[in-house]
Amino acid sequence: MNTNKLSQKYINTLCIIFLLFMTSQIFSHETAGSFSSYRIPERAIEFPDTDKYLTIVADLHTHSVFSDGHVWPNIRISEALRDGLDAIAITEHLEYQPHISDIPHKDRNTAYRIAAEAAKNTNLIVISGSEITRENPIGHMNAIFIEDSNKLMNLDKSKIAEADKLVEQRKDEVAVHGGIEMANHLALASLWPVANAVNKANEQGGFVFWNHPAYKVNNGIATLSKEHKEFIKNGTLHGIEVVNENIFSEEALAIALEYNLTIIGTSDVHNLIDWDYLPHQGQHRPVTLIFAEERTKPAIKEALMKGRTVVWYKNLLIGKENNIQPLLNAMMRIDSARYQDNSEILEVIIKNNSDTKIQMTNLSDHSFMSNHDIIEIPAHSAINLDVKTKEQLTSISLEFEILNALVRPKTHPTLILYSNIASD
Ligand SMILES: [Zn+2]
Ligand SMILES: [Zn+2]
Known part of the structure; x- marks a missing residue:
């Protein structure tokens, strides 16, 4: 072997070692779609199923870098798993694309595809969606359960001059x-009539809801435009956000009831859930509880179309009477009722089987030994109530007004808790 051949062999060996080193460096980091997915029990949002339905915990309005959010879609999946959600929708603005220069993507289904891929080996349901974005008074609408987001947007080249004028x-x-x-993209895309986008969503079987109707532009008062009324009349607008981020709108609740729209509450998160909603401090993002026959996309869509929801926002439950009642019945019950020794003082244990701290006031004629009429039951806890019944009863019925729940603006639901009384 001559010296030349020897040095060639030496160089080849060095190259192989270098390549091996580089490969190990590349793969020593996780792939772009990976994340840590451990569930954190103390931040998981938990509500019981009702008598008739499964209670699906969902956030139907979130963003990623594929519109004006600040995280890759897999992070939304990671957060959702930590929060114990059953379902999430990633709903990018179709028209408002502030990262379009750095993250150009012709296919507006990209964020959904990445999120669905990230959730592949989990039991989280990822729902497709887009945010249709126009100026007020129409504002923004989410279309979810759609098949192809691209069809909800159109860049009409014949309107370029008009769009240029708007940008100027x-x-x-x-x-x-x-x-x-x-700016050019937003102006041109926004010139496409909003009714076309809403119709395209409906043609695909989408569920459409009006987002954050109470933004500050209207002094925080949700007001239907003539377009919204038209969509409601022809059945192409199905829901309304009564809660968006940190805004709760009583006017939106009144609109939902008057026009029979589904009540929705969402995080509309753009940053990190942990920064905006402080789950590590016992707080939570706003969610929509959906009462579905099964834990599947078609069943969730059916429940939304039929208006079977309650919103959980801060410590408040907001929903139509016929949805809130079964939920309260599932959340609370008398665990035991028995007389102390031979007295007429009934020891009642009431259990709260939910993440909400129940705040309620006594509506029955009975009074209590150690409590005033306003009672709190912390999340997933029980309280002991000594009820003065004046005579020994065989059953007990206690009626409460649930102060941290709303069925109409400024109207709380009532709940009757009933139990037979155990005899010794
Ligand atoms: Zn919006
Ligand atoms: Zn949004």
Whole structure:
């Protein structure tokens, strides 16, 4: 072997070692879609199933970098698993694309595809969706359970001159909000009639709801535009956000009841759930509890179309009477009722089997030994109530007004707890 051959062999060996080293470096980091998925029991959102339905915990409005969010879609999945959600929708703005220069993506289904892939080996249900984005008074609408987001958007080239004019009028805003490419796209896409987008969503069997109707532009008062009324009349708008992020709208609740729209509450998260909603401090994102026959997408959609929801926001439950009652019945019960020795003082244990701290006031004629009429039962806890019944009864019926639940603006539901009394 001559010296040349020897040095060639040496170089080859070095190359192989270098390649092995590089490969190990590349794969020593996780892939872009991976995440830590451990469930954190103390932050998992838990409500019991009702008599008739499964209670599905869902966040139907979230964002990622594929519109104006600040995380990759797999992080939304990771957060949802930590929060114990059953279902999540990633709903990117179709038209408002501030990252369009850095993250160009012709296919508006991309965020959903990445999220669904990330959730593949979990039991989290990922729902497709998009946010249709227009100026007020129409504002924003989410279309979920759609087959192809691309069909909900159209860039009509014949309107480029009109779009340019809009961008020119707003050039100061454009400089602050993400540059010319974003502004051109937004202006042109927004010129496509919103009714077309809503119709396309409906053609695909989508569930459509009006987002954050109470933004500050209307002094926080949700007001239906003539377009919304038209959509409601022809059955193409199905729900309304009564809660969005940190805003609860009584006017939106009144609209939901008057027009029979499904009551929705969402996080509309753009940053991290942990930053915006502090789950490590016992708080939680707003969620929609959906009462579905099965834990499947078709069953969840059917429940939404039929209006079977309750929103959980801060410590408040908001829903139509016929949805809140079965939930309260499932959440609370008399665990035991027995007389102390031979007295007429009935020891009643009431259990709260939910994440909510129940706040309630006594509506029955009975009074209590050690409590005033306003009673609290912490989440997943029981309280002991000594009821003065004046005579020994064989059954007990206690009626309460549930102060941390709403069925109409400023109206709380009532709940009757009934039990037979154990005899010694
Ligand atoms: Zn929005
Ligand atoms: Zn949004």
